[in-house]
Amino acid sequence: MRNETYLQNSERRDVGTWLENTTSQDPILGRLFPQLRRLATSEAPVLLLGEPGSGREFAARAVHNLSGRAAHPFVVIDCGDFSDPLIEAELLGIDGGTPPHKMGIFEQAGAGTVLLAEVDELPARLQEAMVHLLERHELKRLNSTTPVPARARVIASTGVDLRARISAGLFREDLYQRLSAETLELPPLRERADDIRAFARHFLERRPRAPRDLTPEAEAALRAYSWPENLRELREVVEEAALRARGERIGVEDLPERVRGEQRSGPLPSLREVEIRHIERVLQEARGNQRRASRILGISRWSLSRRLRKYGLQPRIEQ
Incomplete structure (x- = not known):
């Protein structure tokens, strides 16, 4: 999880034009600038679609920095990086214990922006909580029944087909409808x-x-x-x-x-095929060591384990 505050109130007035000029001239985001600027003026949730590494977080940060929320934190959480109990605590916070409570990322973000990266990895219980949060702009910490305001804007990103996951019973359709109020697809x-x-x-x-x-x-x-x-x-x-x-x-x-x-020949592979081949190559390089492989891939060991189960891969550990 990362909590980043990019602009203070006094700075916002001075660099607003500079931000727009910089983003519009950026070789990566320049073509998307009209959409990014339009999304920045909206308060609706945004769903960013694209393969890993296609610039989804970069686009989310641009939307935040170009918006009226830029003086507030921009918080990123990868939904595949935590086990189910841990991500619930990270998102919603916990009541009780020492200190008296732990703030979740929505409380930390305040009136800023929360990016839910790999939102397809959210467990069912958290999907229900997110529907409640998006409907009522409030949340309930673990071990509490008291509502807490949730004022942050939600941006979600995924590299998978959420409609297919809905059909498979793995993702809530009502959550998809709320998250996709605004969508932006980033080409590979x-x-x-x-x-x-x-x-x-x-x-x-x-x-x-x-x-x-x-x-x-x-x-x-x-x-x-x-x-x-x-x-x-x-x-x-x-x-x-x-x-x-x-x-x-x-x-x-x-x-x-x-x-x-590498020479291109034949049809382009699907994202699933590319990801499987890449994971297999990294595991071979890491001699089957999942901890080392997860570091090379830039994901958590938990996220790698989920992908191995998803694709039915069995790493061979070399001595």
Whole structure:
């Protein structure tokens, strides 16, 4: 969970125009700026759709920073990072104990914004609590029957088809209807090949003394790669290549072998196929050690365990 306050009240007046200009010119969010600006003026919940690494949290932060809530906290919680009892306490808080109570993330956010990342992972009991919160703008801490105001705006994100989960009885339709009052879909990087050079240059510009461009051969390799982890993986690849490069441009020889060697052929794989292959590759690299694999994947061990059960994967532990 992360609690971030980006702008104070006095700063908000001074940087409002700067924020709009910066976001509209950003190579990642620029094309989405009209939608982001419209969402920022609304108070309705937002559902962000897109594959992992496609920029969902980046978009949520932009909506918050462009809104009248920017002076208040922006709090992120990954719903797949906690066991069922723990996420209930994190979201709603707990009454009793020492100190007298533990504030949940909605109380911490105040009049700010809460991002429920991977909202499809919410357990059934929390889905019911979220319906109540969105209807009445209040919550009840664990061990309490006293309502507590919940003033934060809710943004949710997912990389799965929630309608399919509704049909399977795994997600509440009434919660889906409330969360999807406003929706924004972020396309995967493999469908934005024409933007890859601009994205790469954007990441390079953020690093001091790094090359500022790509050779045509390096650009062709980046465009041909399938990018299972989207923008997150592109940033890591570009930053790694920048450390290897000896000239003013990144060459194909500076790219990781997996990027240099991949050639597109046949139909594009589904997200499920991409995720299964990537998890299997990381588990192999980690020699079956789930703790190490979860660190490489950038997710919690609990979240990895859920994915292993979901896909029926059995990691082989090597000695």
